[in-house]
Amino acid sequence: MREPDGVRTGPASQQGMRRANLALVLGVIARAPRSRAEVAAETGLTRAAVSSLAEELITGGLVVEEGPATPSGKVGRPGTALGLNPRGPGGLGAEIGVEHLGACAVDLRGEVRAWRRQEIRNRGRTPAAVLADLAELLRRAVAEAGLRPAGLALAVPGLVGSSGGVLQRAANLDWRDVPLAAELRLALRAAGSEDLAELPIEADNEANLGGLAELWLGGGSDHFLHVSAEAGVGAAIVIGGRLLRGARGYAGELGHVPVRPDGPRCVCGAHGCLEQYAGETAVLRAAGLEGIRGDWVALLAERAEAGDAEVREALAGAGAALGIAVSGAVNLLDPAEVVLGGGYAQLAPWLLPAMRAELAARVTVRPWSDDRLTVSRLGRRGPLLGAAVGVVRAIVVDPGRLAGG
């Protein structure tokens, strides 16, 4: 109620105002094509101001005239509708998984124009070898999409922190301190993709990007905890439409929240972490499938579907552990929703009952209901979608950076 809404550090200026209004106009157009008059009505800006701002956005290649706007019942000719330019700058996403690589290109509207996935066991390979394959996959995705990316974002199964480009630790790949952005640039250059090598490149944790994809393309809430599994267990905390990154970029390590303080020793050195109950290795072990290779999520889903009691019990155990850890997070964070994403989305039918029971028993000091625990419809596509869409979102949110405003 009382705390400051961020202390200003610079003066409000005419230039800053124009840049803010450029973003305001593009934001309205991004939601749906609009005539200049409609933009003026929605933003509160004058017609003249909207025309001038729209001109700048058109010149910058971000907006196109799409032909007559839908007549709105008013007298006179309908205005021309302005829409995001599908041939404008796009976003390029890449993903390094333990068992796969991915590449995705989206246009300025966030529509997927190319989607490539390659199953390949990356555990134990060197970053250079993996990035060479990834560079080739990216080259093909861009060629297929036929657009000019404005940036490249890379989803990785490990800690990136606030460095933006250095993977500090990826236990499941056995990588440490890899300057991913720089090495991917080299790999792109070696693959002859000079244009892609020139792009801004950022890396981010897959759970963060999965959470952002849920925010941008998912259920519509802007205040949620997104819980996902790939090789490890991760979470993204979204508050008021923003991802909580933490003081040094390490927020969301739900996998290492203690579930049973005296439980089994985790790879992280602590005891009884959530990953020891709901991570890939733990669930496979509980299901009697230790050491199985390939897509563990698909395998478990298939067996549970077929009625395999041991698998179902293993998933119920994982669900209970998830419920305990998530109850703590709900008591701490008060999210509007908890979203089960990544691999967990596919396993949800067998995780949810136990998870719901724990939440109902443990979230009692404030209202809670079962329907606040939902399943992501993006599932395992989340991180790669989040990577690619993030690039174009950044343009829409602050077009002044590109359009020279």
Place this chain on the structure above:
Amino acid sequence: MREPDGVRTGPASQQGMRRANLALVLGVIARAPRSRAEVAAETGLTRAAVSSLAEELITGGLVVEEGPATPSGKVGRPGTALGLNPRGPGGLGAEIGVEHLGACAVDLRGEVRAWRRQEIRNRGRTPAAVLADLAELLRRAVAEAGLRPAGLALAVPGLVGSSGGVLQRAANLDWRDVPLAAELRLALRAAGSEDLAELPIEADNEANLGGLAELWLGGGSDHFLHVSAEAGVGAAIVIGGRLLRGARGYAGELGHVPVRPDGPRCVCGAHGCLEQYAGETAVLRAAGLEGIRGDWVALLAERAEAGDAEVREALAGAGAALGIAVSGAVNLLDPAEVVLGGGYAQLAPWLLPAMRAELAARVTVRPWSDDRLTVSRLGRRGPLLGAAVGVVRAIVVDPGRLAGG
């Protein structure tokens, strides 16, 4: 890296610009008295703009000329320093504890001008009886301070949520759904304090206000988890200088994070909540002091100081439980610091060793060091200070509301 910095919902305007610049100027003056020239240099605004904005702040009673500014080695007469007006609008804080009432008045600079505390057992009394006493305490505090409050904020040991004025549940007072703001207004009126009854009144959870006090008056970090104990165990999560309130205002319920999922049953209905290990009742029971009345924190501190082994062991047990719950929170939130506040600050010497050991063992996937767990110097004064200072902070952050900007 990529998520939007909040989508604008209205046009940037000349009026909005002036209001923002008014806040910018007052923010600089609030940090330390400054000449107009210094304000211009720090803000990037022109001298003329600063003069006009300063005039508005002076007319509004928020700023005064304090005589010559410190000469800064430059040629020419030093300018007159502008400072916050100590006779400008003030802030009034009130506190309802289980065993006490408090009232505090601060001036616009946040300096305490009156501080009153009354030991009284409120458990089991009606809200009306308690508020009548509080109204009298407030009347005396304002008379002593000799200032004109701009608002009143009330710290309570319970859930307020985003209602702002209704106490939904205070287990330790056995109150439910009390429209505190409205009832305090009635009590003030009945006590003859018509002027105070006219003020904006808000209520907030004591742990939230304690955390805000730490942000404004404490160690200087703007990214921390503040853990405190009064009757219950509470936490405030501060991220980038803002209190995380959650989707419905219930964030920070660290006391109900599960520590041992099969542990003792909590008053909330769940099992093994942190409060069952580190709350007042649990610690007193572990120390063999169950049922003792009066100031439990002071009593435990005194006995631990005197070398009472049972008390020391009880506090070490509480520290370990705090360490387990806080490890989970650190893994989830990645705060720059964890601050032990409220009653825990006074008990810190006996809580810290076990707490540090748990954190070291359980926060391993990212850098962590003992010195990131600190002790608040505000201790139990936090919530009441936070209530009063919050009122004047709101003015400094957006003076346009008062000064008509």
